[in-house]
Amino acid sequence: MYDGNHITAMLSYPDLIQMGGYAAVEYTGGPSMVFRMGREDVEEKDLAKETRVEHQGSIIDRVTGAGLSKKEFVALMGSYTIGFASMDNTSAQNRWTQNPHVFDNTYYKEVLLGERSKFLKT
Secondary structure, eight states: OOOOOOHHHHHHHHHHHHHHOOOOOOTTTTTOOOOOOOOOOOOHHHHHHHOOOOOOOOOHHHHHHOOOOOOHHHHHHHGGGSSOOOOOOOOOOBSSOHHHHOSSSHHHHHHHHHOOSSSOOO
16 A cells, blocks of 8 residues: 655645645745645644634734734735635626736735725725
8 A cells, every 4th residue: 555655644734735825826926935844733622722713893803812913914814816705706896806816916905995996805
């Protein structure tokens, strides 16, 4: 039976998810990043406890409740430069940028346009 090589035996599921994210960013024109292994798997019973966020108050309150700083939250929002809110509807009102297949900073430019932006606002 083939169990993979020595590298695949050391990868955890969180490592695989992170590697997929790196590949997606690079594939869509974003920067190349150095991948480092070492993330640990989390038991399902611990996951519910670790990721619980109260859904009351502003989005900033929820983010700080999740342990992220405002700066980390702004960086995380940059992920909206890629993709659609729903694949059922790929119109301008259902995406965050003009070209949702390219990783760049256009999401932030659209945010700065405010109500003048014709794209989805989050």
